[in-house]
Structures are given as C-alpha cells and as structure tokens.
Amino acid sequence: NAGVTQTPKFRVLKTGQSMTLLCAQDMNHEYMYWYRQDPGMGLRLIHYSVGEGTTAKGEVPDGYNVSRLKKQNFLLGLESAAPSQTSVYFCASSPRTGGADTQYFGPGTRLTVL
Amino acid sequence: AQSVTQLGSHVSVSEGALVLLRCNYSSSVPPYLFWYVQYPNQGLQLLLKYTSAATLVKGINGFEAEFKKSETSFHLTKPSAHMSDAAEYFCAVSGDAGNMLTFGGGTRLMVKP
Numbered sequence: 001n002a003g004v005t006q007t008p009k010f011r012v013l014k015t016g017q018s019m020t021l022l023c024a025q026d027m028n029h030e031y032m033y034w035y036r037q038d039p040g041m042g043l044r045l046i047h048y049s050v051g052e053g054t055t056a057k058g059e060v061p062d063g064y065n066v067s068r069l070k071k072q073n074f075l076l077g078l079e080s081a082a083p084s085q086t087s088v089y090f091c092a093s094s095p096r097t098g099g100a101d102t103q104y105f106g107p108g109t110r111l112t113v114l
Numbered sequence: 115a116q117s118v119t120q121l122g123s124h125v126s127v128s129e130g131a132l133v134l135l136r137c138n139y140s141s142s143v144p145p146y147l148f149w150y151v152q153y154p155n156q157g158l159q160l161l162l163k164y165t166s167a168a169t170l171v172k173g174i175n176g177f178e179a180e181f182k183k184s185e186t187s188f189h190l191t192k193p194s195a196h197m198s199d200a201a202e203y204f205c206a207v208s209g210d211a212g213n214m215l216t217f218g219g220g221t222r223l224m225v226k227p
Contacts, residue, residue: 102163
C-alpha cells in the first residue's frame with residue numbers, strides 16, 4: 001500500500017511555463033484535494049474532487065486547473081506559472097469529506113518559479 | 115464559517131519538558147478537530163482527532179489534546195518532550211459532512227538537548 005504519492009518531488013519553472021503535478025492514491029478514496037503550503041499560512045485548499053469526473057474550487061483556485069479522469073488520480077495544472085505560485089504543494093485523499101474523516105497526505109512537491 | 119488560530123508560530127522546549135501547543139477555533143456548527151504533524155521534508159500525518167466521543171483525546175507518540183467547548187480550544191500536550199518530536203504541528207477544524215478542513219498557520223516545535 002503506497003498510500004498517496006506525488007510526482008515530481010521538486011521542480012523549478014521559469015515565469016510563464018506550464019506544468020502538471022500528478023497525485024495518485026491506492027486507497028479507493030472518493031475525495032481528493034490539492035493544497036499549497038506557505039510559511040505561516042498553514043495549508044490552503046486549491047481545488048478538490050468529490051469523485052471521478054468532478055472538480056470544485058477551494059480557497060485559492062486562481063491560476064490552477066485540475067482534472068480527475070480516473071478515481072485514483074488527481075492532476076493539478078499550472079498553465080502560466082508566476083513567482084507567487086512558488087510553494088510546496090500537497091495532495092490528500094479521504095473516504096468522504098467533512099465530519100471526522102481523516103485526510104491522508106502525499107509527501108509534497110516543492111515548486112520554485114523564477 | 116470556521117477558522118483556526120494557533121498561538122505561537124515557534125515553540126522551543128528542552129528535552130524532557132512539557133510540550134504545550136495552543137489551538138483555538140471558531141465554528142458555526144459542532145466541530146471535529148484534528149492535530150496533524152509534519153516531520154521535515156514529509157507530508158502531514160494524523161496525530162489525533164476529536165470526534166465528540168470523549169473530550170480528552172489520546173494520539174500517537176504520547177500526545178493528547180483536550181476539547182474545551184467553553185474556551186473554544188483544543189490544545190496539544192505531551193508530558194515529556196523527545197528530540198524526535200521536533201516537527202511542525204497543525205491544528206485543523208471540520209464541520210459536518212461536506213465541510214472542508216480548515217488549517218491553522220502551524221507551530222514549529224524545537225526540542226533542545
């Protein structure tokens with residue numbers, strides 16, 4: 001059981017470049033999430049998905065797009081990277097959302113935009 | 115609406131001393147409360163959670179937290195700090211099913227030998 005995995009672990013982009021972060025989970029969870037972590041701000045929700053083929057905006061969605069074509073995968077895209085998107089990105093999954101459900105996190109992707 | 119405030123972005127204790135990390139929340143519905151821990155260069159993992167079954171919650175690695183509704187608090191404690199406890203700790207709140215998890219800003223715990 002690998003849990004939640006993220007690819008890549010590190011990436012450096014130039015302003016205006018695009019990239020896709022891949023998240024995969026093998027726990028058959030319905031819900032998946034993308035967060036960004038910035039110093040002193042905790043984790044902020046970018047986008048989330050309540051099931052295959054669905055996506056929704058979180059707290060800070062601007063500049064990002066997502067897709068959930070398969071239940072086990074959740075992709076986060078940056079179409080035109082900006083320095084403000086320099087951050088550590090975490091993917092998480094859970095059986096449901098809200099209530100007492102635990103979210104399971106991946107190891108993170110450290111992105112630097114120059 | 116829900117929010118979490120963690121008092122103290124950095125806390126330093128000596129090995130063997132009491133660990134106290136503070137968390138206050140606001141929620142318009144009865145909350146579910148969580149503490150997650152993040153070790154260096156790793157993702158977050160659940161330390162413990164309050165699900166209304168008991169106000170004193172015990173977690174992994176000797177940590178516990180007490181839910182105090184009157185104080186809207188969920189402080190994390192450990193009687194005796196160990197060097198391996200050095201990490202960043204996040205308090206989070208959730209409401210009923212369908213509510214997203216809201217995180218506090220995090221507290222970095224440093225343990226001195």
